[in-house]
Amino acid sequence: MANSVTVKVGGLRELGERMKGLSEDMNKRIARAATAAGAVVIRDAAKQKAPVLTGNLRKNIIVKRIPKGESPLTSEHIVTVRRGKLTKKQRAAGLEDAFYGVFVEYGTARTAAQPFLRPAYDQNKEKAVQAIKDRISKRLAKAGV
Numbered sequence: 824m825a826n827s828v829t830v831k832v833g834g835l836r837e838l839g840e841r842m843k844g845l846s847e848d849m850n851k852r853i854a855r856a857a858t859a860a861g862a863v864v865i866r867d868a869a870k871q872k873a874p875v876l877t878g879n880l881r882k883n884i885i886v887k888r889i890p891k892g893e894s895p896l897t898s899e900h901i902v903t904v905r906r907g908k909l910t911k912k913q914r915a916a917g918l919e920d921a922f923y924g925v926f927v928e929y930g931t932a933r934t935a936a937q938p939f940l941r942p943a944y945d946q947n948k949e950k951a952v953q954a955i956k957d958r959i960s961k962r963l964a965k966a967g968v
Contacts, residue, residue, distance in 0.1 A: 849966060856958050857962070861900070862886040862902050866885065872943050883906070883918060884903075884940075902944075905921055908920075
């Protein structure tokens with residue numbers, strides 16, 4: 824199935840020093856906002872790259888935060904395709920299950936792959952890291968650090 828990707832960012836020691844004066848709650852908020860900002864860059868690129876037949880696949884490319892219990896990291900977000908049971912609100916908005924996203928990305932025995940998630944990451948990882956840095960800078964400035 825899908826492999827996870829880890830991005831290493833330099834300057835974290837200096838960042839840690841700046842954030843020491845903040846509360847644990849504020850540090851978590853900054854980390855969540857930063858990783859979400861990076862993931863949104865990848866999500867938006869994936870939506871542009873996704874093949875369109877009905878538009879449902881594009882509508883179901885989402886950013887999802889991994890709950891703390893599942894990740895030892897402060898904050899972790901993934902870009903994925905929503906699949907499975909939809910809420911009433913999602914159905915009312917015209918969404919349908921996009922279980923087939925994995926088949927589009929990797930192909931099947933009968934259809935060729937049309938990757939959109941991996942190319943979105945490969946082509947935009949530097950932009951995502953920059954979005955993370957920008958969000959952290961803005962949040963630290965707002966916190967007065």
